[in-house]
Amino acid sequence: MLVIFGLSRKERPLGLVALGCGACGHAGPQPAVHRRTRFTLFFVPVLPLRSRYEMRCPVCGAGRTLSRDDARRYGARA
Numbered sequence: 001m002l003v004i005f006g007l008s009r010k011e012r013p014l015g016l017v018a019l020g021c022g023a024c025g026h027a028g029p030q031p032a033v034h035r036r037t038r039f040t041l042f043f044v045p046v047l048p049l050r051s052r053y054e055m056r057c058p059v060c061g062a063g064r065t066l067s068r069d070d071a072r073r074y075g076a077r078a
Helices: 068-073
Strands: 005-017 030-041 044-056 063-066
Touching: 005 044, 044 068, 063 068
Parallel strands: none
Antiparallel strands: 005 030, 030 044, 044 063
C-alpha cells in the first residue's frame, strides 16, 4: 500500500503595513502576508499545522512576525 503525505504551504497577501523597519530604518510601507502550513494526505490538505502573520522589508529583507491583532491594528486586512 502506498501512502503519499507531506506539507502544503500557502501565502496570502494582506496589504501594506504602515510601520518602519527596525533593522534598516526604512519608513515606507511594508507588505504583510498570512502564511499557512498544512499536513496533506494524497495531496488533500487535512490538518492545519501553523498559521502566522509576517511582514518583510522591501529594502533590506528583514522579516518580522506579527500577531493577528497587530496585523489588524497596523492596517492590514487580517
